[in-house]
Structures are given as C-alpha cells and as structure tokens.
Amino acid sequence: xxxxxxxxxxxxxxxxxxxxxxxxxxxxxxxxxxxxxxxxxxxxxxxxxxxxxxxxxxxxxxxxxxxxxxxxxxxxxxxxxxxxxxxxxxxxxxxxxxxxxxxxxxxxxxxxxxxxxxxxxxxxxxxxxxxxxxxxxxxxxxxxxxx
Numbered sequence: 001x002x003x004x005x006x007x008x009x010x011x012x013x014x015x016x017x018x019x020x021x022x023x024x025x026x027x028x029x030x031x032x033x034x035x036x037x038x039x040x041x042x043x044x045x046x047x048x049x050x051x052x053x054x055x056x057x058x059x060x061x062x063x064x065x066x067x068x069x070x071x072x073x074x075x076x077x078x079x080x081x082x083x084x085x086x087x088x089x090x091x092x093x094x095x096x097x098x099x100x101x102x103x104x105x106x107x108x109x110x111x112x113x114x115x116x117x118x119x120x121x122x123x124x125x126x127x128x129x130x131x132x133x134x135x136x137x138x139x140x141x142x143x144x145x146x147x
Contacts, residue, residue, distance in 0.1 A: 024107040029080045030115070033108070037065060038073045045083065045102055046118045047127030052086055052144045054098035060136050061127075074102055082108040086145040094142070101144050 033042055044061045045053060055074070059067050077083040088099040104112075112118045132140070 024081045024105075024111075026111050029082050029108060029111060032076055032080045033082050033112075033117075035073075037062075037069075038077055041070065041073055042077070042082065042104070042118055043123050044127065045104060046120055047123035047125075049124075049127070049140050050101075050144050052101040052103040054101050054139060054142075056098055057136060057139050058102075060132070061130065081105055084147060086147055088145050092145070097142060098139065103144075103147065 033039060040062055041058055044058055045051065048057065053061075055067055055070055058070050058074075059065070062070065065073075074083060074085075078085065082105060083102045084105050086101045086103060093099045
C-alpha cells in the first residue's frame with residue numbers, strides 16, 4: 001500500500017467516501033493503466049481519429065482479446081477514472097452500428113501528459129498505419145457523442 005493513502009475499495013473510492021468526495025487517484029490510475037493489455041487499449045483510444053473508439057474497433061485493433069475481455073478491461077479503467085463511456089441517445093443510434101464509445105478522461109490525459117505516457121501524435125501516427133477493413137473505416141467516420 002502506498003504510504004499516506006486511505007484504503008480504497010475495489011471501485012477506487014475510499015471506504016465511506018461519498019461520490020462528491022471522490023477524487024482522481026493518480027497512483028491507482030497509473031497502476032491499472034500500465035497493465036500491458038489495458039495500455040494497448042489506451043494507446044488505441046488515444047490513437048483513434050476521434051479519440052473515442054467503440055468496442056468493435058478496439059476488438060479489431062486487439063485480435064488477441066475477446067470483446068468480453070475488452071469490456072472487462074474498459075470497466076477497470078472506468079472504475080479508476082482513466083476512461084469514460086460516451087453513449088449515443090436512442091434517437092441518434094444507427095441500426096447495426098455501435099452506440100457506446102470510450103475516451104480518456106481529462107484527469108487521465110493530464111496524468112499521462114505529466115508522465116510522458118501515451119503521446120497523442122505518436123499513437124495517432126501508429127493507428128493510421130494499421131490496415132483497416134471497410135467496416136472499421138465506416139465506424140471511424142461515425143459521429144461520437146460528447147461528454
């Protein structure tokens with residue numbers, strides 16, 4: 001356990017802390033973000049042309065992971081405040097297209113910038129080099145909801 005820290009529960013909240021008292025725990029965020037598989041997902045989020053890919057796009061970029069595994073890793077990253085889900089309103093959804101997308105939180109971007117992690121330009125260049133099928137190119141063009 002890191003010195004001078006209160007014991008958080010599995011969601012990252014200090015036990016007994018209300019949602020209003022919850023603050024971004026940089027140490028915990030770095031701990032979870034530096035897992036190799038989660039780091040790869042973060043790199044793909046940062047590199048995505050809209051900065052907010054769907055699980056289907058992340059699945060394409062990470063063929064060794066199942067969609068369920070990707071969702072579990074995204075859930076961990078959400079719990080520690082590294083990513084947030086953006087959801088299209090029901091009236092804005094397109095049939096057979098995703099309606100949920102994932103982007104970095106402002107706190108995570110600041111933390112990563114401060115520690116020289118996941119530089120946007122580098123990961124965007126890397127992302128564009130990946131050969132994508134027509135479905136993924138179509139998904140990249142979809143409008144994303146705003147946070």
